[in-house]
Amino acid sequence: MVVSVETVNVWRMFSSTTTLLYLLVPALSLFYIYYRISKRRMFELLSKIDGPSGLPLVGNALEFVGDPHTTFKILYERSFEFEHGTPVKIWIGPRAVVFLTDPRDVEVILGSHVHIDKSPDYRLFEPWLGDGLLISTGEKWRAHRKLIAPTFHLNVLKSFINIFNKNSRSIVEKMGKNGSKDFDVHEYMGEATVEILLETAMGVDKGTQDREANEYVVSVMKMCDILHMRHRQVWFRPEIIFQFTKYAKAQERFLQIIHGLTNKILQAKKSDYLKKKQLAASEAESEVSKKQEKEKAQVKLEENKSQKPEITEGVGVSYGQSVGLKDDLDVDDDVGEKKRQAFLDLLIESAENGTVLTDKEVREQVDTIMFEGHDTTSAGSSFFLCLMGSHQDIQDKVYEELESIFKGSDRPCTFQDTLEMKYLERCLMETLRMYPPVPMIARQVKEEVTLPSTGAILPADCTVIIGTFKLHRNPKIYPNPEKFNPDNFLPENSANRHYYSYVPFSAGPRSCVGRKYAVLKLKVLLSTILRKFRVVANKDEKEWQLQADIILKRTDGFRVILEPRKKVKTVA
């Protein structure tokens, strides 16, 4: 029998493939057995936590590959398969994620000083936010938090009121140009919040063009889309795969725009800081030379008592001019800025001294505050306005309250006014209950944690997600939770509520540093809009399409119509 060369080659290939399989299958089986044994405790603990059934190997991962709205809808609808508040586990491939929605369980995680580590999902933010406050952990986070938190103290915030007012009026004017057409209010809220952040926290004069703020807002939204896509479609997570996709190129482009703006802010601020430092140094120098000149003049005077003291007069004039300039331009400014202690001023100063922060760390914190401070507030304010548009009776009550405060005048809002906006504040709190801009908070637990709700134990290194959206809609805590009802926040209705049953700003040691800033700014911004316009929204709340791409948003857009209110008394 003659055997051809081809037959021999095929046979060789077959036998080598078979050998490979013979080796691979037992190796994989052994690895799997080793994995199950080494993780026995983890599997044992997780088996006691309820969850939807999934497929072998991939678990529930395939349920999240659809578009963002469908994914959110599926996740929320499936949550009703389990009793409100019970911990629920899902598998994303080999990784278990446990959702917590009982306030007692939430407290154990958010209230802890131990479980402060963010889940690995936040690492996707790294090329954008570096190791800023949102992501960092351990001593670095503690030190930076201590430094940054006071820059959002109420005393600092009070000095921002004029900037809040000015920018709110400017955006009201811009929105008014839409006439009776409906438009997406989120774009305007995004632009206003970026401009306000630049002028307040960053202390940068309004040098940015509107186009730049707009480009920034759009790039942040697109970056969130990419990150969210990578969260849902897990095969895009490893850098080794992601870098070859079209999304990596898009990410690079968006980051160029985002970092372009933050770099510009930093450069402007640094040169400002250096100029001030130089000025302070030259003032100190002129103080010294003035003292020396004075001494010399004194000596001369004593040497020749009959001579006129011309030098003293000369020095005096020069000194006077310099003081005059300083008084008019710098001193007022200095006093204002020192009083303000804006976030970026403090950071740049700390970086100059070189002990607390490096330049890179300042950049990361600026990117973090720009992201955290703008996308959350623009979503919150857009939801608020849409809710006002859908609930005219409630909007009327807000307007009535504003009328009682401003009495028909269009004067700017004061800090005291914001304290009197009690009903508006309740509407804002209720908006953040129903539509929390951060609908999920993820943590990685360092050690085993017993959950008070069921006694179940979370294994060490497990990812937990605080499901804020679901937690805020627990009927045992909020009667009729799908209904927009600002009275949920009447003191008598909220007094006995568990502290961790309302966490739009998170809570505990890693709570939002910008909470007071956000509420004050939103009160000024939203009251300015409602004093000028009645908001009308044609779509029923039930038809809204939600997506939770990091920040909760409406896929169908935040469309409203603004109707001018009657003329008010103008105050310059």
Ligand code: HEM
């Ligand atoms: C309605 C507006 C806002 C909402 C709903 C909100 C919500 C939150 C939430 C839920 C967290 C915790 C996130 C997590 O642990 O994953 C957080 C953290 C943070 N927020 Fe906000 N935020 C808002 C506005 C702001 C503003 C205006 C700023 C700054 C100007 C800001 C700065 C931060 C920072 C720096 C963190 C990280 C804090 C840390 O980990 O120590 N936020 N925010």
